Amino acid sequence: MSSERNETILSNARVVLHDRVIERGWVAIGGGVIAEVGEGDAPERGEDMGGDLVMPGLIELHTDHLEAHYVPRPKVYWDPVAAVVSYDGQLATSGITTVLDSLRLWSEEGVEDVDGQANVLAKAISSARDANLLRADHFLHLRCEIPTPRVVEEAQELIERPDIRLMSLMDHTPGQRQFRDEGKLRDYYRGKSGGLTDAQLDVMFAQRLDYQKKYAAKNMREIVALAHSHNVPLASHDDTTEENVGEAIRDRVSVAEFPTTMEAARGLHQAGVRVLMGAPNVVRGGSHSGNIAAVDLAREGLLDIMSSDYVPSSLLMAAMQLPKHAPVIDLAAAVRTVTKTAAEAVGLSDRGEIVAGKRADVIRVHMARDIPIVRSVWREGIRVA
Template sequence: MTSQTIFANAKVVLPKEVVVGSVCITDGQITSIDSGAAVPAGTIDCEGDYLCPGLIELHTDNLERHMMPRPKVDWPHDAAIVAHDAELAGVGITTVFDAIRVGSIVDDTPSRFPRYARNLASEIENMRRQGALRISHHLHLRAEVCSETLPEELEEFGPDDRVGIVSLMDHTPGQRQFRNMAQFEAYVRGKRGLSAEEFEAHVIRLTELRARLGDAHETATVAATKRLGATLASHDDTTPDQVAASARHGVRVAEFPTTLEAAEACRTEGIGIVMGAPNLVRGGSHSGNIAARALAENNLLDILSSDYVPAALLKGAVQLGEIWGDMARGLATVTANPAAGSDLRDRGRIETGLRADITRFRVMGEAPIVRGVWSNGCRVS
């Protein structure tokens, strides 16, 4: 049987403008868009709320937060995945690239990071196939070059694994996000409970791994990205030279450039610029790097990521709409632009023929309030 839903009297967020109108979805697809505030019988009266494409999240650590809600507390993965999925649906996100680290340090040192990516990816996929998840899940492999096992872990993934993004992650102490060693020490020791001696051993271990294996790991990551048909992303580019290296690798999006100079170089190279919505909402970076607002005011921001606060995605997009005086442009940073950056051509815009991922919200004070979410035409929140 045909399933049809019509949203009426909404501020419909189109790719370039916001118009008052109605949207019809039929069997999971957008089938018509009309202008006017009329509310015919049988339609959903949106009461002037915004109706935008479902939000698309390219980089989030939220699943890991549910898997380890406290230090050294391992939560059952099935429960963590379901809770993560429900939280994202509740804040208007209908497509997520779950960020999973590949590249582990398996020896018994303070730097130890256990191997987990392949098993977790299989768990997510099994739950997706069983219909346990509300929204569309894809994979973002965070390829850590300061590791022992990166090439072999990348080989465990194939074209059927829904890997949409692979990012080059280089957490060598003293560069990129952690140029400030005092901030790096405070972050690592606070997060992992290391003593001063253990922290020093951690720094030595990571630096040694980068010097010995880093270049080979970068080469393996670029090759795996091509094999998987994924988008290659850089992470925490700080200097124009690092951006130039990213461009040579074929990077298409830069996650969280840390300086104005790096963002300007990304623009010159035609690399999309991703910034954290929490950075924008808080008014600055928690690591002391460039503020997202500064990049927005210099037209150097293309995509927002919720990073570690899912609810920040919609709030940040609305905030950008206010900064730019253009709500359609602000919301494009969490809809059309991330769809284009990850080669998802069937969503991210309210256009006929596209997938019916829809988020309804209104703005009350400074807070966007989600009032309904539809994924592939089905209400999920």
């Protein structure tokens, strides 16, 4: 034990390290960082964790859940700062201490959704941060829909912000990638928009195909160049074919979000690109779009990172369930997919594991009938939930 006075000692805990679990140990926190970690009895009286898990705070790279708080019903727009604060509270109580808020850079006529609101939400996040209203540490992830007229312009408006940590290259043109089955895309929009007719969807799909021909190639070059010139990591999205994999490698992406086939995931992983899959995919037992299951990738050693996507609580649930679905993955390895590996993918080397000198972003998790319950959350050593 160092001579420096520790602010907090978490004792009698199962401590999840990056490579193993200390079945009975303790963690000392001081000055906002992890001071020491040990096994057995703590050298000083601490806060008794009652045998609960103590692990790094979760790190979320891709969640568009903020939109559900900003537009809780079609055409109902909430106060954007209040929406951010509500969303942030849900993240923190789900164990997420660092988040990349995914903002969509595209607009689409005829869809009741959050389109073209990236600037509004980015400003709201800054306002909430400046007012010290946030529990989690927030960064931005720009989701760039490549075949749209204004995506480059919208990205340029935001790219100078210091909190941008990731840009994803997205293309939801019907008949490819996630929605190779056009019927799945029709089902998606019927549910998401409150019920578009087939005639309306025909018009929308025709426009998307036209946009791809007009804008995709040029926009892709410009968005990739913009990201590289500002040292922002890139993510590919819904890679399906060998051609998609080759494009991702060409563009020097760091993360591959939601590859849809085993072949694509294997090619990306072998090229050193970190493969990210949705935690809801694990919890539900498969993809809602009918694509490859995350647990199948995990069994093949191809799953590197998980994201809560549209359900914040799914991130911790999936990490706890993953060893059951893929016995080759132990608890420490499962937790890495939602902490250390995610942090490294976007250059956040100061967090994501319980080791001396790293940020004291720590959560206490109680398991109740195989359901993980977040009992306490510390961000830089300060309890926030």
